[in-house]
Amino acid sequence: MRRPTIADIARAAGVSKGAVSYALNGRPGVSEATRGRILAIAEELGWAPSSAARALSDGRAGAVGLVVARPADVLGIEPFFMRLISGIQSELAGGPTALTFQMAGDLAAETATYRRWAAERRVDGVLLVDLRVRDPRVDLLTGLALPAVVIGGPDGVGALPCVWSDDAAAVREVVHYLVALGHRRLTRVAGPPEFAHTAARSAAFAEVARELGLERAETVHADYSVEDGARVTRRLLAAVPRPTALLYDNDLMAVAGLGVAQEMGVAVPAELSVVGWDDSALCRLVRPALTTVSRDVVRHGAEAARMLLAAVAGGPVPSRRAPAAALRPRGSTGPLERP
Amino acid sequence: MRRPTIADIARAAGVSKGAVSYALNGRPGVSEATRGRILAIAEELGWAPSSAARALSDGRAGAVGLVVARPADVLGIEPFFMRLISGIQSELAGGPTALTFQMAGDLAAETATYRRWAAERRVDGVLLVDLRVRDPRVDLLTGLALPAVVIGGPDGVGALPCVWSDDAAAVREVVHYLVALGHRRLTRVAGPPEFAHTAARSAAFAEVARELGLERAETVHADYSVEDGARVTRRLLAAVPRPTALLYDNDLMAVAGLGVAQEMGVAVPAELSVVGWDDSALCRLVRPALTTVSRDVVRHGAEAARMLLAAVAGGPVPSRRAPAAALRPRGSTGPLERP
DNA sequence: CCGACCGAGTGAACCGGTTCAGTGAGCCGG
DNA sequence: CCGGCTCACTGAACCGGTTCACTCGGTCGG
Structure with a gap:
């Protein structure tokens, strides 16, 4: 069989x-009668095109790739990626394109993966996440002529199209909100400084702090993990x-920080306001519920996938700006009660 | 170029x-001198085999597939899958096999994906998760002659190899531990009853409750989500x-339940002990830290991937039992203080 | 009535590997 | 000195699609 x-x-x-x-691909060259007969037979036989044969013949792999380089324990619990993938899939589902997913230990492993995929023609294009400052992957992919869409930007993406949201505006909104609540000493617990969005947010934070004449507004870095977030928070709350x-x-x-505040007897939000970023389900999992910056990650993913398919098809693809991230106030922020 | x-x-x-x-594949038929020359030229040219050509020629896709059918919002935050994937990748990384990942809305979409993958020869085999009671996918995959390894079991997997851990033993361990702490009224907040592991755990729970003569031991079902977990917990804690x-x-x-207990003024662990399952990073994210059942999900994934590669290669693959899940006591369980 | 044209369909090449039957050279033993 | 064997390598078929140049028969205009 x-x-x-x-x-x-x-x-x-x-x-x-x-x-x-011709008949199966809906092109001219066969009569309608013959086409119908062929289609019926194909249906009856349960025929589907061999992805390998088609790929070999038309030079297209029928797959796009996503590589994520973050430590496994961060990936496991960080909801961002699964939501992103969910969005990507919603665009790919039903179509002829599959998603090839790869986790890499570090940037070197990630670039090696792109090289291999390009050399083996395993994917027709890739989605780039966690854009870095002067990201070497941008030049690499451009050099490999591998179609790509950057999730992030818009700076430093070179000629690659990107889908980005205005992080700076969101940072400004959060700071204005906190200042209105009476806060004057803010600290940003940022991701690793090498990420482009970290840099963008940090710059916006410094700028708005200057504009508003804040007493203190520093940025410290952590690696996105529960452990590092807790460690940094412990240090920050110990300062006088x-x-x-x-x-x-x-x-x-942010949730880890909430736990540390509780452990150190710092009341939230009476003495300390806490703001997260992404509006994942985690926010409603904790008490008080976490105030956060909300962006539609699923839609981000869908948008990026759509753009990548267009880029693979050869069309010119303009970068797109996603709806701005917005503050979602919940119980973890409030007016300062005991300053 | x-x-x-x-x-x-x-x-x-x-x-x-x-x-x-012959030279590139290390087979006999060329002299060592010629082989060296060919290898050097290939290296210099930066040659890599076209995955499509190889797939067409030897009938192997060079990829294995994983479909996950859970609601997107559960997937986003449920750490289990990312850890599983991480384990799978650790086995695949560097090798000639890629992972094709698909999210499906429901079981029907999932089976449709298997049919399509098989018809298109897009993957050489698949990993099956979330085994169900009388799972239709087992017969489907057997019928399609698509190599598969079940993560779960060992019951109801038919002729498919599986990697499983002894959930029943873990349930018994947890119940004995709680009883030793003085608890007599236990409730299990289980996943959907159609999952095989849910059924296995429920059966073990009922059995050990009978053996120990517990005052009460019921099982209620929820859908693994934060919302449903909270809803069910609210109902359970309102009972008298x-x-x-x-x-x-x-x-x-479990973490959602912890939040509800706090919201309802039920002290943990003084009045209520809470036990989770999986030992994800979430457990150490909350106060009190969550007692949970720990199993090495990453290793599970690696094991399954290794078995699948063996199955694809055509060898007979015996099912494997993973090290038993073990209780990991933390702050959310303790002796009953105010009964 | 003849040439141009058009639609339907054919046969073969092609994509980039793998594999198999065959070939020629060199070596060995008898 | 010759038959047979091994080794190194060649040429072609093959995997399952797509595509292109071409043929054949019918129709239409002049």
Whole structure:
């Protein structure tokens, strides 16, 4: 019971392979009667095109790739990626394109993966996440002529199209909100400085702090993990005077910070306001619920996938700006009660 | 600047395509001198085999597939899958096999994906997760002759190899531990009853409760999500008399339950003990830290991937039992203080 | 009535590997 | 000195599609 090929269909229909190919792909060259007959036979035989044969023949892999280089324990619990993938899949589902997913230990492993994929023609294009400052991957992919869409930007993406949201505006919104609540000493617990979005947010944070004449507004870095978020928070809350508001770069560290505040007897939000970033389900998992910056990650993913398919098809693809991230206030922020 | 093919190498080396193929694949048929020359030229040209051509020629896709059918919002935050994937990748990394990942909305979409993958020969085998009671996918995959390894079991997997851990033993361990702490009214907040592991755990729970003569030991079902976990917990804690210990089927619902207890003024662990399942990073994210059942999910994934590669290669693959899941006591369980 | 044209369909090449039957040279033993 | 064997390598078929140049028969305009 070999899988049927177009040759089987051709034999059954009494026509040539070429005619079958035309019929199945909806191109001219066969009469409607013949096309119908061929389609019926293909259906009856349960035929589906061999992805390998098609890939070899038309030079297209029928897959796009996503590599994520973050430590496994961060990936496991960081909801961002699964939501992103969910968005990507919603665009790919049903279509002829599959998603090849790879986790890499570090940047070197990630670039090696791109090289291999390009050399093996395993994917038609890739989605680039966690854009870095002067990201070497941008030049690499450009050099490999591998179509790519960057999730992030818009700076430093070179000629690659990107889908980005205005992080700076969101940072400004959060800071204005906290200042309105009476806060004057803010600290940002940011992700690693090498990420482009970290740099963008840090710059915006410094700028708005200057504009508003804040007493203190520093940025410290952590690696997005629960452990590092807790460690940094412990240090920050031990300082005298301590900050009255903490802005985290992801929900995970913010939730860890919430736990540390509780452990150190710092009341949230009476003495300390905490803000996360991403609006994942984690925010509603904890008490008080976490105030956070909300962006539609799923839609981000869908948008990026759509753009990548267009880029693979060869069209010019303009970068797109996603709807701005917005503050979602919950119980973890409030007016300062005991300054 | 076309990518080099073996024909290019053959021309440069002054030999035939066949000789190049033998040389590159380390098979006999070429002298060591010639092999060295061909290898050097291939290296210099930056040659890598076209995955499509190889797939077409040897009938192997060079990829394995994983489909996950859970609601997107559960997937986003449920750490289990990312850890599993991380384990799978650790086995695949560097090798010639890629991972094709798909999220499906429901079981029907999932089976449709298997059919399509099989028809298109897009993957050489698949990993099956979330085994169900009388799982239709087992027969489907067997019928499609698509190699598969089940993560779960060992019951109901038919002829498919599986990697499983002894959930029943873990349930018994947890219940004995809680009883030793003085608990007599336990409730299990389980996953959907259609999952095989849910059924196995429920059966073990009922059995050990009978053996120990517990006052109460019921199982209720939820869908693994934060919301459902919270909803069910609210209902359970409102009952009179309420259970003194809750056993959840994943950490996510357990953490949600912890939040509800706090919201309802039920002290943990003084009045209520809470146990999760999986030992994800979530457990150490909350206060009190969550007692949970720990199993090495990453290793599970690696094991399954290794078995799948063996199955694809055609060898007979015996099912494997992973090290038993073990109780990891933390702050959320303790002796009953105010019964 | 003849040439141009058009639609339907054919046959073969091609994509880039793998594999198999065959070939010629060199070596060995008898 | 010759038959047979091994080794190194060649040429072609093959995997399952797509595509292109070409043929054949019918129709239409002049």
